[in-house]
Structure formats: structure tokens, C-alpha cells
Amino acid sequence: MRLTMQIHLSLKSRLIPLNLFGLSPFHCSFTQIAKKLEYGDAPDPPYVDLPKPRERKSNRKPYPTPMKVLIQKAKEERVARKAQPCRMLEHPPDNGLLVPDLVHVAQNVYLAWKLLRFGISRLVEAIPIQRCRCMLFCFEVHIGHVGHEIRTCTGAKSGFRSAMHAWRKGGVQDVIFFPKCYHLYDCVAKPRVGHDERYNIPRIPAILELCIQAGVDIEKYPSKRRTKPVYSIEGRIVDFESVKETNEVETGVFIKTGDNFVKSYFGIELEGTNTSSFLWKISNTLGQQYEVDTELRQLSILTLDSWLKMVCGAKKIMEKYMVQTCGYCPEVQVSPRGHKVRMCRASKHQSRNGLHAWQEATIDDLVGPNYVWHMKDLKGPPLDNKLKRFYGKVPAVVELCVQAGAPIPDQYRSMMRLDVVSPDSDEVDLVA
Structure with missing residues (x-):
């Protein structure tokens, strides 16, 4: 009985020597990561739907920060610079x-x-x-x-x-x-x-x-x-x-x-x-x-x-560190203002003389x-x-x-739609 209690306490305190069961520290680290991925203590994450691609390549990428907030921030910086x-x-x-x-x-x-x-x-x-x-x-x-x-x-x-x-x-x-x-x-x-x-x-x-x-x-x-x-x-x-x-x-x-x-x-x-x-x-x-x-x-x-x-x-x-991306092509630049290389071949690049339309990434x-x-x-x-x-x-x-x-x-999990059971091919017309 005393031996059983000692094993139970050691399991609770996680002080069992690894060599006792033939495990290495590398193996235990994998086990801890797997438990962390499977049984997280954090609350359930919000529902995330499938990513929706742009309807047309000519459309600009959506702004992460609303345009009104960007304009207000630029005005405040201009006033502070004059003061x-x-x-x-x-x-x-x-x-x-x-x-x-x-x-x-x-x-x-x-x-x-x-x-x-x-x-x-x-x-x-x-x-x-x-x-x-x-x-x-x-x-x-x-x-x-x-x-x-x-x-x-x-x-x-x-x-x-x-x-x-x-x-x-x-x-x-x-x-x-x-x-x-x-x-x-x-x-x-x-x-x-x-x-x-x-x-x-x-x-x-x-x-x-x-x-x-x-x-x-x-x-x-x-x-x-x-x-x-x-x-x-x-x-x-x-x-x-x-x-x-x-x-x-x-x-x-x-x-x-x-x-x-x-x-x-x-x-x-x-x-x-x-x-x-x-x-x-x-x-x-x-x-x-x-x-x-x-x-x-x-x-x-x-x-x-x-x-x-x-x-x-x-x-x-x-x-903290600003990253810029082109609004029409996948070009990325880690800097506050992008670069001036005229290499954009996406939509409306003629009006910009090949320059990228930089925005927040x-x-x-x-x-x-x-x-x-x-x-x-x-x-x-x-x-x-x-x-x-x-x-x-x-x-x-x-x-x-x-x-x-x-x-x-x-x-x-929600993006994978694990809770959705797909019907058979001959049952598609019967599903609402």
C-alpha cells in the first residue's frame, strides 16, 4: 500500500526518472507536445470558416486596418510633426x-x-x-x-x-x-x-x-x-x-x-x-x-x-515591426514603406509605372x-x-x-469540418 501511494504521488509530481521506463527526454518532449495539441486547457477557439479567395485578381486585397483609422493616424502624426x-x-x-x-x-x-x-x-x-x-x-x-x-x-x-x-x-x-x-x-x-x-x-x-x-x-x-x-x-x-x-x-x-x-x-x-x-x-x-x-x-x-x-x-x-505587401501581387517587403523597384505586373500596374501598391501585410x-x-x-x-x-x-x-x-x-478543427458527415455520391440530391 505504501509503495502504491509513493508511485501515485510521484506520478502527480512528475518526478519519475525517465530511465526507469526506458524513455528518453526527446521522446517525452514529443508526448508533452502531443498532449498540448490534443488537450489544451484554453477555451474553445472561435469558429473559422474556409478562406475565401478574391473573386477577381483585379480586385485589391482587403485592408487589415480600416482606411478611416489610417487617415486619422496620419493626421495625428502630421499635427505632432508641426508642433x-x-x-x-x-x-x-x-x-x-x-x-x-x-x-x-x-x-x-x-x-x-x-x-x-x-x-x-x-x-x-x-x-x-x-x-x-x-x-x-x-x-x-x-x-x-x-x-x-x-x-x-x-x-x-x-x-x-x-x-x-x-x-x-x-x-x-x-x-x-x-x-x-x-x-x-x-x-x-x-x-x-x-x-x-x-x-x-x-x-x-x-x-x-x-x-x-x-x-x-x-x-x-x-x-x-x-x-x-x-x-x-x-x-x-x-x-x-x-x-x-x-x-x-x-x-x-x-x-x-x-x-x-x-x-x-x-x-x-x-x-x-x-x-x-x-x-x-x-x-x-x-x-x-x-x-x-x-x-x-x-x-x-x-x-x-x-x-x-x-x-x-x-x-x-x-x-511592432511593419511589413508591407502589394495590394495586387504577392510581393512583400519588411519595412515601413516598401521599396521602389518597378516590378509589379498585376492589375493596373501601368497607371503606377510598375510600382507596387503597398499596404499593411x-x-x-x-x-x-x-x-x-x-x-x-x-x-x-x-x-x-x-x-x-x-x-x-x-x-x-x-x-x-x-x-x-x-x-x-x-x-x-472547424476549418477541417470534422463535424460534417459527407453523404454518398448517390445521396447528394437527398441532402438539403
């Missing part, structure tokens, strides 16, 4: 300084982005992906052994096929889309890239540029770090700080002590003093762990958790979640066009991880 023409900017990141609370968030987003790319590259080898052959005009993707029969193709000669898709094997680039943007060395003093500079400035994924501006240091893409705020003189940014070398200012991102770089939520503790060793340890640790834990479900849980953490962290960073513009139809049984029959109103949609990353064995996150 005080020369002033020191106080709030980061507008004054050139980093936001201290978001440096650690940027580190986690960068780590989750690396883990997400690694997980997708391994899951694609086990879960088949289908891609429409009309690559220039149709971006339809399907997770499964056989493509679906839903007639939504908009590619070339789709009318001869009654809008049926012509499927081929897909890859990692079809699961998720990371749009690229221009890397800015100093996003405060020079926030815009000119048209003549388009070949001299590198383009990197926008999620990586967002992490760099929020505090992550990468040797290949340097960024200026200030110790004193800048001044605004009649709307122009003036920097009175003395010129220093690029690597002179330490931001504290890469810790040179013996502490861990990131206490990962996945049970992987990494230490490093520079970028190369940090990235090497990520790939080396994950490669060894993948050889030890060959179960596909564990890898899918890790990938799905990385996706959720990357999206959640990017949303927090975007509240959303998380879907920064990380392109390619929405796919959800299949309840991967080995079942292909999806029928007559029953498409009973099917749900979900980002391809989530669908890939769910088909590999990961639990379904609560925020995507």
Missing part, C-alpha cells in the same frame, strides 16, 4: 533600437523556421504530394496518393478537361511558400530600395528578414545595431550617432557564455557562439534524432509544433499557407466534385502533419 519639428524618437523600433521583449521571440521564430523546413523535407519522403501540372496559372496542391476530382483548375486548356486537374508529383516548395524580400542593412536611415539597386541588394525570405530586424544576427546578412535613438527633423530621420563597425555592437542574440542559446520546447538544447556552429548543431542533432526515433508520428508532431510557434511568434513581431502574406482539401482517410477514394461543399480546407503544412499522425490542433 515639434525636431524631436527624438522614443519608441523602438522606430528610433532604430531593438525591442527587448521581441529579441527572444525572434530567436524562437528563427529556430522554428529551421525545424519546420527540416521536418517538411523528411515528411515529403513518406507522405505523397500531388501538384497540378499547370504551374503558371493553377497552384492547386493535394496531399494523398491520388489527386482529387474537384473541378477547380484555372490553368491552360482546363476547359477541354472540364476544369479537372492534371496531377504530377509535388515537392517541398509546394507545401509552403516563403516570399522573398530585399534585405535592408539599415531599415531606419534607408528604409527603401531604389529601382537601380535591385541587383545589388540580396533577396532573402521575408520571415528571415523579419527575424534579423527583430534581433537575430546572421553573418551573411549583417544589420546595423544602434545604441542611441535617432532624431526626426521635419519628418526626416537624422542619425547623430558616430559611425561604427558593423560587428562592434553586441545585441546579445548569440550568447558567449555557457548558457543555452535556446531552451527549446522540443527537448533539444543547443549551445553556440556563432551562426555556423548554431546551424550545424541544429542539422546534426536533428539528423541523429531522426535516425534514433524513426517513427513518423514524432516527426510530424515536431513539425506541426514548429509551424504553430513560428506563426504565433511572427504575429507578435509584426505588431498579414501573416498569410508573410508565410503563404497553401490551403488544400482535407482527407479523412488517406487511403480512401478520391474526393468527389459533387461533395465539395461537405469537405474542409486547411494549410498544406497542417494537412501533411495530420496525415503523418500528428493530433489536429483546435484552431483548425
Whole structure:
């Protein structure tokens, strides 16, 4: 009886040694993540319907912030500029300084982005992906052994096929889309890239540029770090700080002590003093762990958790660091004002001389979640066009991880329409 009580108390306090049952810390971290995804203590998330695409490509994207609010904010800034023409900017990141609370968030987003790319590259080898052959005009993707029969193709000669898709094997680039943007060395003093500079400035994924501006240091893409705020003189940014070398200012991102770089939520503790060793340890640790834990479900849980953490962290960073997108094309720029490169070929670009129509970006513009139809049984029959109103949609990353064995996150349950039972093909006319 006393032994039973001790085991019960140890279970409550979670102090059982892992070696007693032959479990590793990495395995337990997967179990904790799975329980967190399945049995969250948070209340039920609000209902989220299927994403509605734009009716016409000529229509502009909706504004995240209402136009009246933007006009009122611009008027207030104009009045404040007239009242005080020369002033020191106080709030980061507008004054050139980093936001201290978001440096650690940027580190986690960068780590989750690396883990997400690694997980997708391994899951694609086990879960088949289908891609429409009309690559220039149709971006339809399907997770499964056989493509679906839903007639939504908009590619070339789709009318001869009654809008049926012509499927081929897909890859990692079809699961998720990371749009690229221009890397800015100093996003405060020079926030815009000119048209003549388009070949001299590198383009990197926008999620990586967002992490760099929020505090992550990468040797290949340097960024200026200030110790004193800048001044605004009649709307122009003036920097009175003395010129220093690029690597002179330490931001504290890469810790040179013996502490861990990131206490990962996945049970992987990494230490490093520079970028190369940090990235090497990520790939080396994950490669060894993948050889030890060959179960596909564990890898899918890790990938799905990385996706959720990357999206959640990017949303927090975007509240402070402005990201702009074109209202008519997928172009993205991590800066307060966009760039001046005349490369837009979308609707009404002639009236803008090829310039982009910049507006505030959303998380879907920064990380392109390619929405796919959800299949309840991967080995079942292909999806029928007559029953498409009973099917749900979900980002391809989530669908890939769910088909590999990961639990379904609560925020995507309503979008998947798990509570809807689709009838048979001969019963469609009997359903209201």
C-alpha cells in the first residue's frame, strides 16, 4: 500500500526518472507536445470558416486596418510633426533600437523556421504530394496518393478537361511558400530600395528578414545595431550617432557564455557562439534524432509544433515591426514603406509605372499557407466534385502533419469540418 501511494504521488509530481521506463527526454518532449495539441486547457477557439479567395485578381486585397483609422493616424502624426519639428524618437523600433521583449521571440521564430523546413523535407519522403501540372496559372496542391476530382483548375486548356486537374508529383516548395524580400542593412536611415539597386541588394525570405530586424544576427546578412535613438527633423530621420563597425555592437542574440542559446520546447538544447556552429548543431542533432526515433508520428508532431510557434511568434513581431505587401501581387517587403523597384505586373500596374501598391501585410502574406482539401482517410477514394461543399480546407503544412499522425490542433478543427458527415455520391440530391 505504501509503495502504491509513493508511485501515485510521484506520478502527480512528475518526478519519475525517465530511465526507469526506458524513455528518453526527446521522446517525452514529443508526448508533452502531443498532449498540448490534443488537450489544451484554453477555451474553445472561435469558429473559422474556409478562406475565401478574391473573386477577381483585379480586385485589391482587403485592408487589415480600416482606411478611416489610417487617415486619422496620419493626421495625428502630421499635427505632432508641426508642433515639434525636431524631436527624438522614443519608441523602438522606430528610433532604430531593438525591442527587448521581441529579441527572444525572434530567436524562437528563427529556430522554428529551421525545424519546420527540416521536418517538411523528411515528411515529403513518406507522405505523397500531388501538384497540378499547370504551374503558371493553377497552384492547386493535394496531399494523398491520388489527386482529387474537384473541378477547380484555372490553368491552360482546363476547359477541354472540364476544369479537372492534371496531377504530377509535388515537392517541398509546394507545401509552403516563403516570399522573398530585399534585405535592408539599415531599415531606419534607408528604409527603401531604389529601382537601380535591385541587383545589388540580396533577396532573402521575408520571415528571415523579419527575424534579423527583430534581433537575430546572421553573418551573411549583417544589420546595423544602434545604441542611441535617432532624431526626426521635419519628418526626416537624422542619425547623430558616430559611425561604427558593423560587428562592434553586441545585441546579445548569440550568447558567449555557457548558457543555452535556446531552451527549446522540443527537448533539444543547443549551445553556440556563432551562426555556423548554431546551424550545424541544429542539422546534426536533428539528423541523429531522426535516425534514433524513426517513427513518423514524432516527426510530424515536431513539425506541426514548429509551424504553430513560428506563426504565433511572427504575429507578435509584426505588431511592432511593419511589413508591407502589394495590394495586387504577392510581393512583400519588411519595412515601413516598401521599396521602389518597378516590378509589379498585376492589375493596373501601368497607371503606377510598375510600382507596387503597398499596404499593411498579414501573416498569410508573410508565410503563404497553401490551403488544400482535407482527407479523412488517406487511403480512401478520391474526393468527389459533387461533395465539395461537405469537405474542409486547411494549410498544406497542417494537412501533411495530420496525415503523418500528428493530433489536429483546435484552431483548425472547424476549418477541417470534422463535424460534417459527407453523404454518398448517390445521396447528394437527398441532402438539403
